[in-house]
Amino acid sequence: MSARRLIAILGVFVLCACNSDKVQPASSAVNEAARPPFGGDFTLTNQDNQPFRLDQLRGRPAVLFFGYTSCPDMCPMTMSRIAAALKLVGDEAHDVTTLFVSVDPQRDTPAALKEYVGSFSIPVIGLTGTPEEVARVASEYHASYQIVATGTTNYLVNHTSAIFLIDREGHLRQFFRFDEKPETLASALRALLSEKT
Amino acid sequence: MVKMTRRTACALIVFLASSAPAFGAQASSRTSDAVAVRDAWVRVSTARRTSSSGYCRLENTTDKPVALVKITAAQVGTAEVHTMTDHDGQMSMHPVRTVTIPPHGAIDLAPGGTHIMLTDITRPLAIGSTLDMQFTFDNGRTQTVRAIVRPLDAMSIR
Numbered sequence: 131m132s133a134r135r136l137i138a139i140l141g142v143f144v145l146c147a148c149n150s151d152k153v154q155p156a157s158s159a160v161n162e163a164a165r166p167p168f169g170g171d172f173t174l175t176n177q178d179n180q181p182f183r184l185d186q187l188r189g190r191p192a193v194l195f196f197g198y199t200s201c202p203d204m205c206p207m208t209m210s211r212i213a214a215a216l217k218l219v220g221d222e223a224h225d226v227t228t229l230f231v232s233v234d235p236q237r238d239t240p241a242a243l244k245e246y247v248g249s250f251s252i253p254v255i256g257l258t259g260t261p262e263e264v265a266r267v268a269s270e271y272h273a274s275y276q277i278v279a280t281g282t283t284n285y286l287v288n289h290t291s292a293i294f295l296i297d298r299e300g301h302l303r304q305f306f307r308f309d310e311k312p313e314t315l316a317s318a319l320r321a322l323l324s325e326k327t
Numbered sequence: 328m329v330k331m332t333r334r335t336a337c338a339l340i341v342f343l344a345s346s347a348p349a350f351g352a353q354a355s356s357r358t359s360d361a362v363a364v365r366d367a368w369v370r371v372s373t374a375r376r377t378s379s380s381g382y383c384r385l386e387n388t389t390d391k392p393v394a395l396v397k398i399t400a401a402q403v404g405t406a407e408v409h410t411m412t413d414h415d416g417q418m419s420m421h422p423v424r425t426v427t428i429p430p431h432g433a434i435d436l437a438p439g440g441t442h443i444m445l446t447d448i449t450r451p452l453a454i455g456s457t458l459d460m461q462f463t464f465d466n467g468r469t470q471t472v473r474a475i476v477r478p479l480d481a482m483s484i485r
Contacts, residue, residue: 202380202445204411204418206370207438210480242375249371249479274417284378284404284446288419308418309439 169294169302172267174231177244177256184300191322192227193315194294195308196273198234198287199246208293208308213252215315222323231267232258233275233289271302297322360470361389362428364462367474368484369445372452379452381406381443381460381474382436382484387428394425397463404447406460411440420444425465438482452476 176182184192193212197205209230216223230247232238235258238246243256258264268275268290275289291308295318304318367383387393398406408423423441428434436442443460452458456476463469475484 199376200378202370202378203409203420203438203442206380206479207482210438210482213480245373245375246479251478251480276417278419286420288414288417290416291413291418292416 165301165303166272166305168270168272169296170270171300172270174257174259174263174267175240177240177247179240182255182257184296187227187296188300189298190225190227191298191319192229192296193319194229194231194271194296195292196231196233196268196271196275196289198232198289199238199242200234200284201287204291204308208291209250209252209254211308211310211312211315212293213250214312215319216252218312218316219319219323223319225323226319228252228254230254230256231264232256233264233268233273234277234287235259235261235264237283295319295322298325360468361466362387362393362395362462362464362468362470364470364472366484367460367472368477368481369443369452369458369474370481371454371476371479372445372448374451377446377448377451379445379448380438381445381458382438383443383472383474384433384435385426385428386433387430390430392427392429394427394465395462396425396465398443398460399463400445400458400460402448402450403445403458403460404449405445407444408436409442409444454478 171184173181173183195205195208195212197208199205212228216226216228219226230243232243238256238258240256240258243258247254247256259267271294273290273292275287278286278288280286292305293308293310293315294302295304295306297303303322306315306318363386365384365386367381369381370379372379385395395408398408400406408426409420410423411418411420426434426436426441454476458474458476460472460474461469462472477484
């Protein structure tokens, strides 16, 4: 077993162990001491084919989700829930950046991402990169993904479904199931927004 | 000219209502069938993104189980019912061979759960347009189900 494979498995284990439902109670403020010991800065390419660094967002919280544009059900549903949560947050939600990191860099070119993220009711930054770059970011966030080979270009990708919340300083603070209630996500986002840099 | 009585007119209206394809959110298949397929909708697709997903409510109006065994649609390469499973936080989808609707019961094909997966769509599904799908059941009946095309982030037909 390769070291990368082992790390990925351990990552999923940690994610699973920490995220039986959600890391924090829905109504509590975000607990600095309980923040997940992974995540971090990264650089990828955005939908305009420009470099994007996470540290560009310093001072603003972010929501991050790993998915792919051909994902028929779960990814659109998750983006819908994120949008619903941001709507519940209200005007302050303009300070939150939503990031969609593709785990299908082979098909998800910047142009494909541009079309995709433009389909949602909220501003979304679509991110892609080389397979190695995407794998590195996924590994940093203990996310895993696996292409389901079909012998055609119309394949599925199994992937970690968590919604990650990143604070104003770029630290991963919480993660939730993809089907988490928008109210719970909104509560956690309000807590992050209430923190000062 | 045939002189239409009030009773004949009412009967004709009932007949037309039950035989014509249904539109929008009211119903998506003939209510006279063993399975009423309601609130059918699919997500938008594009020339680049040729996959989509479909949802509806299946209501068995009989006192015997009825199973959905096949779905087809023109200009859609493959239409399959899929379900999602969670393996240690990693979600995966798997085809489901049949969907059995219990007697006088209902099954919802809904976002985040068991749903219809449409792949290799050759005609992009535009928001507001419709897609006709043929649902075949194990009783030998095939019904046309008209689904409305909704935005990518829609969560229901409304």
